[in-house]
Amino acid sequence: MKYIYLDHAATTPMHPDVIEEMTTVMNSIFGNPSSIHGVGREAHQKLEAVRQVIADSLKVKPHEIIFTSGGTEGDNTAIIETAEVMKKQGKHIITTAVEHPAVLQPLRYLESKGYDVTYLPVDESGRIILKDFKSALREDTILVSIVYGNSETGQLMPIKEIGEILQEHPAVFHTDAVQAYGSEEISPKEMGIDLLSASGHKINGPKGVGFLYKRDGLVFQPLLRGGEQEEKRRAGTENIAGIAGMGKAVEWLTPAEKAAHKAKNKDFQEIILDKLSEAGIDYQINGDCENKLSHILNIWFKGVSGDLLLMHLDLNGVAVSIGSACTAGTVDPSHVLEAIYGKGHPAVKESLRISFGYGNTEEEMIRFADLLIKTVQRLKN
CATH class of the missing domain: 3.90.1150.10 (Aspartate Aminotransferase, domain 1)
Incomplete structure (x- = not known):
């Protein structure tokens, strides 16, 4: 049976089209996208083509997409590096009690470094109450990280409403959209989202690859330091085959x-x-x-x-x-x-x-x- x-x-x-795309890339595009010779340029062109596909899916600029190893790296980068950059403006962060461990663990790390984190409760449906969010918002709030759709119950959070509230506040708004990206139509610009994490293996793509949307103009430091890949925002030679597979999965999800x-x-x-x-x-x-x-x-x-x-x-x-x-x-x-x-x-x-x-x-x-x-x-x- x-x-x-x-x-x-x-x-x-993985979707069969994803497997086929990755196999083709592994067989023919092996160059380092940072190399300036023809083989490297071919890999770079594939990288940028996928970046455009993902940007189009969110209605954002290609420059605003950073390739990562997955949702965990995206969440950690968004949370830890935003807190580090903005600590002179305050050390208060707002999240929820129902976040994924990839959000909760870096926040607990920041608490050990002196940051103050508010964990919003949820109602019987698993959704936060906007009144609680408004009450928690302070002058020294520098970051708000709230999951788009919960991975255990599937509950959708009032992301657009939170984004509207934050239009009048300097806090950076991050959402873990790992579960939601393959299901929902998401427009960060219209919803007031500054940072968004997603992962390839949740959308019938490969494991070990994902992306972080970062609003253009947002001050940011890389979590991984080393080379100057991803415009100095994420060090490490890009996983071309994995990124190509993720791009094919995104193309399939019309x-x-x-x-x-x-x-x-x-x-x-x-x-x-x-x-x-x-x-x-x-x-x-x-x-x-x-x-x-x-x-x-x-x-x-x-x-x-x-x-x-x-x-x-x-x-x-x-x-x-x-x-x-x-x-x-x-x-x-x-x-x-x-x-x-x-x-x-x-x-x-x-x-x-x-x-x-x-x-x-x-x-x-x-x-x-x-x-x-x-x-x-x-x-x-």
Whole structure:
């Protein structure tokens, strides 16, 4: 029986066009893009062509795209280097309690260096309250880092509204859009976003490559120091094959394709939820079912251990998760669900994240839902 992969929020399989593009580049474009001879210029041309593709997807200038090794590097660069550059103006930073570890860990590092970080709480949907954000904003606030779409619940944050509030404030606005970039239509200029992180492997591209959008004119220092690549903003010879693969993935994700994915994901969710309801399964969706990323469905199965449920599904050929892949393997409960429900709440350890993506079919959803129902019933008994 074919394995059913429903953990696309953790990573995605590479699209065949991406694999073909990377293979072609690895076979024919091996030069260093910083070299001035013909072989190097060929690599540089490929690099700049992809930069244009990504810039077009965000409606920004190519110069504003910096290639990185992925979302973690993008988040760390945006947060640590912005704080360092702006520390004379203040040391206050605003974020949320439900950020990805790639945001939370550099912020904790900055706290150890004397910075003051406000972690905004979230409501029962997992969304921050704008009134709380306005109250937290101070004269010495230098950076606001708020996730675009949460990786565990899929909850979308009020990014545009935050950007509008910050129009009258000098704080830099960063958003981790790793989960959202492949799904949502994002326009940093229109939304007031100064810095945006994204990653190739979340959009059916390769691992180990991503990009950071940096608004033109923003004062910035590189996190990685060495050579003068990326206009002195990120040292290290660029991963041409990986960048080319990411570019092909971005080309594939047209607005029409994103809309089609959303419609299909909605159908997948309805199949699963309808079958759960028909079977009388006691469940609750974590977060706001409407105002979220369409490819993530986080469900609390009341009275059933999430760990056991995941293990039984895995043994039966289904890949799902109980939280962010970057916190997998730890014994700590989900900090996202704790922020929504409170510590010790049963939902924290009785929830499952199901995430859809390229390659999934309606037949798989029916088969998965039937298996899920049988497994939940077995574990409850």
